[in-house]
Amino acid sequence: MRLVCFERLSRDARDALTSSGTEALGPAGFALDGFAPIGRGARRIGALLGAGRDAGTIVDLGRALAVKLALGDAGAPEAEADSLIPCDPLAFLAHGSRSLTAARRALDFVLESQDRYDAPDLRAAGVLLPRSAVRLHAPVPRPGKIVGVARNYADHARERGDAAPPQEPVLFLKAPSAVIGPEDDICVPGAVSEPDYEGELAVVIGRSARNLERDAALSVVAGYCVADDVTARDFQNVRGQRFLGKSCDTFAPLGPCLVTPDEISDPQDLGLVTRLSGEEVQSARTKDMHFPVAEILAFASRLLRLEPGDVILTGTPGGVGAARSPARWLQDGDVVEVEIERVGRLRNYVRRERA
Secondary structure (H helix, E strand, O other): EEEEEEEEEEEEEEEEHHHOOOEOOHHOOOOOOOOOOOOOOOOOEEEEOOOOOOOEEEEHHHHHHHHHHOOOOOOOOOHHHHHHHHHHHHHHHHHHHHHHHHHHHHHHHHHHHHOOOOOOOOOOOOOOOOOHHHHEEEEOOOOOEEEOOOOOOOOHHEEEEEEEEOOOOEEEEEHHHHHEEOOEEEEEOOOOEEEEOOOEEEEEOOOOEEEOOOHHHHHHHEEEEEEEOOHHHHHHHHHHHHHHHHHOOOEEEEEEEEHHHHHOOOOOOOOEEEEOOOOEEEEEEEEOOOHHHHHHHHHHOOOOOOOOOOOEEOOOOOOOOOOOOOOOOOOOOOOOEEOOOOOOEEEEEEEEEEO
């Protein structure tokens, strides 16, 4: 599944039909218009359809499950759906397999309904939403913690001055408040003079774990998404302020969706490309990581309890702006695109704040 956190921007088709006096009907005339309306701005958990005639459409998973339950004569379908598929991403992840199983049930119901002549009108019921009617947020808008891995690609280590790879993953923390979504702007503070990009594969934790063995480490992964580990090099390098240089507001774009592990058989076999205002500046495969994802998770779990919703940034390949000649810092009006094979494309505009 490709899970998203979204909010509705306008009345969906169901509300439009209801306001015009037309009921949203299920099989045999079953009315679905008794559901409570979902207001503009309310954040929801959804799934992005990637194929078929509805490719690009967002499925409101909670609403889909409520419709399925209502058609099965459940007594309080909306309340039951909300308990099984919480709207808050951290609560959804904390529920573990319970929420994931319910989400799959809801998505399967939608996919099966597409081929039935007597299917309920899911667009009118507010289940299927056009991409233009929603705003995507980060799959985990406020992680418990963000753990980054420094210089995990040999070419990046070399361009940053390291002759030999480290003996163990070098970890650092990035503030959760830095997270933004795929439709938000990277806002560079006026005090920062050397803002840089770092395209990375992000790993989202799905269950609590300590002291993982490497062979079992991937079992705690809820999914993968695309990240840009934006960094203020002047604070990181000249001032030695690594945490501040990594943690400015908006310096952790994350998205566009959370791709569950069943769609990513091997996180070490993915292509990664970063483009800056149309120019390709980074290109690598995740097999080039010095420490693979499983080893990073196993190492981190010896010291930190990994918890649902934690985000692990697995490192960036060579080609960062600081290593170019001349250095290429993010400028006002730039567009940063990070694309990872089978995971998605993250696209953010850059805006510079006044000093």
